[in-house]
Amino acid sequence: NAGVTQTPKFQVLKTGQSMTLQCAQDMNHNSMYWYRQDPGMGLRLIYYSASEGTTDKGEVPNGYNVSRLNKREFSLRLESAAPSQTSVYFCASSEPVEGEKLFFGSGTQLSVL
Amino acid sequence: AQRVTQPEKLLSVFKGAPVELKCNYSYSGSPELFWYVQYSRQRLQLLLRHISRESIKGFTADLNKGETSFHLKKPFAQEEDSAMYYCALSGRGSGAGSYQLTFGKGTKLSVIP
Numbered sequence: 192n193a194g195v196t197q198t199p200k201f202q203v204l205k206t207g208q209s210m211t212l213q214c215a216q217d218m219n220h221n222s223m224y225w226y227r228q229d230p231g232m233g234l235r236l237i238y239y240s241a242s243e244g245t246t247d248k249g250e251v252p253n254g255y256n257v258s259r260l261n262k263r264e265f266s267l268r269l270e271s272a273a274p275s276q277t278s279v280y281f282c283a284s285s286e287p288v289e290g291e292k293l294f295f296g297s298g299t300q301l302s303v304l
Numbered sequence: 305a306q307r308v309t310q311p312e313k314l315l316s317v318f319k320g321a322p323v324e325l326k327c328n329y330s331y332s333g334s335p336e337l338f339w340y341v342q343y344s345r346q347r348l349q350l351l352l353r354h355i356s357r358e359s360i361k362g363f364t365a366d367l368n369k370g371e372t373s374f375h376l377k378k379p380f381a382q383e384e385d386s387a388m389y390y391c392a393l394s395g396r397g398s399g400a401g402s403y404q405l406t407f408g409k410g411t412k413l414s415v416i417p
Contacts, residue, residue, distance in 0.1 A: 224405075231313065233390060233409035234348075249404065281348065291394075292338065293405055295348040 193217050197282050197296035204272045204303045212267040212299050214282030222285050223265035224249075224293065225257060227278040234281065240265055272303045306331045306395040310408035317381050318416050325376040325411050327365075327391030336394040337374040338405070339365055343387045351376075351389070361385070381415045388412050 195216045204210055216223065224239040226249075236249030240259040254276060256268045265284075269276060279300050283293040307330040317323050329335055339351040352360045354367040354374060365376045374391060391408040 226407075231409060233310075234407040236404060236406070239404065283348075292350040292353065293340075293348075297347045 195282055195284055195294050195296040197280075197299050199299060200297065201300050202302070204269075204301065206273060206303060208272050209268070209270050210272065211269075212280055212282075212301075213264070214266065214296060215264045216282075216284040216294070217263065218284060218294065219262070220284040220286055220294070221262070223259065224283040224285075225255075225265070225267045226281045226283065227251065228281060228298070229278050237267065237280075272301075274303045277301060277303045306393050306404075306406045308391050308393050308406055308408035310389075310391055310411050312411045313409070314412045314414065316414045316416060319383055320380050323376075323378045323381045323385065323413065323415075325389050325391075325413065327374045327376065327408060329372050329374065329391075329393050331372075331393055331395055333395065335367070335369075335374075337365075337367055338392045338394065339363070339374075339376050340390045340392055340407070341387050342390070348390070381413075383415050383417055386413055386415045 198213045221242045225237040226234040228234050235251045237255050238257040240246045243262045246257050258266045279298050281298050282296040285291045285293045309328045338353045340348050341351040342348045363378045365374050367374050388410050390410045392405045394405050
């Protein structure tokens with residue numbers, strides 16, 4: 192049972208380049224999330240999707256776009272990467288029930304030079 | 305707005321000593337609180353949640369609504385407890401039927417042999 196799968200695991204970009212981080216879950220969860228993890232800042236929510244066809248901004252959405260392609264997949268796109276977007280990105284999924292736990296992917300380490 | 309505060313970035317204890325990782329929260333409704341843990345080179349995973357009133361790996365956490373705290377405790381620290389610990393609060397998101405998990409900035413626990 193794979194759970195939440197993220198690709199790629201590592202990526203190096205030059206300033207201004209674009210890329211898409213992919214995330215897929217096989218637990219039939221309705222809600223999916225993208226977080227970034229920075230030293231001293233903890234995890235901050237970028238975007239989330241409560242259900243297929245809906246997306247909402249989180250705490251730090253600027254510079255990112257998302258697509259909920261179907262129930263399984265939720266991608267995060269950087270249109271014009273900036274050094275401030277150097278971070279570790281985590282995708283997560285859950286059922287949209289209060290108190291329900293999140294299942295996390297293994298993360299994508301992104302460096303923008 | 306919901307907020308989670310973990311006042312300690314780093315906590316070092318000797319093996320066998322008691323551990324207490326502090327967490328305070330701010331939330332207008334009835335909180336659902338969690339502790340997540342990230343061991344070295346592993347993905348984030350749920351450690352425990354207050355609604356379950358469980359003890360996992362010897363850790364417990366009690367919700368104190370009067371002090372708005374959810375401190376994580378363990379009577380005798382083990383070397384394998386060394387990890388990054390995040391306190392998190394589940395609350396309603398801006399989208400209909402959605403829930404967001406807000407994380408604290410994390411505390412790195414180092415258990416000294």
